[in-house]
Amino acid sequence: MYVHIGYMIMTSLTFIMFPIFKIITEDSETSDKSIVPFEVDYLSLIDVKKHYYIILIHCYICVIAHILIIITVDSILIKFIQHSCAMFAILGENRCIIGIKQARK
Helix, strand or coil, rough: CCHHHHHHHHHHHHHHHHHHHHHHHCCCCCCCCCCCCCCCCCCCCCCCCCCCHHHHHHHHHHHHHHHHHHHHHHHHHHHHHHHHHHHHHHHHHHHHHHHHHHHHC
């Protein structure tokens, strides 16, 4: 389970760090700073180049929130499956014990 969580976190970090790496590695005079992790459209109400960092932070918060939701749902599913497997194991043991007791009578 922890491998899955680590994989999800590393994938999301790689995804959201791409614009930062691109800004760092390119020349500041020729680089286009309007790179965000995914395409956003604010209905032309906000200038993307003027409010680039605010939009970038908003994108980062959204990506982190989505990844946390996915990790939470996956973790709860894994725990439900583990719980049901344990309940069936207990039921199987009780059935064997009941069968042994009835065979002795």
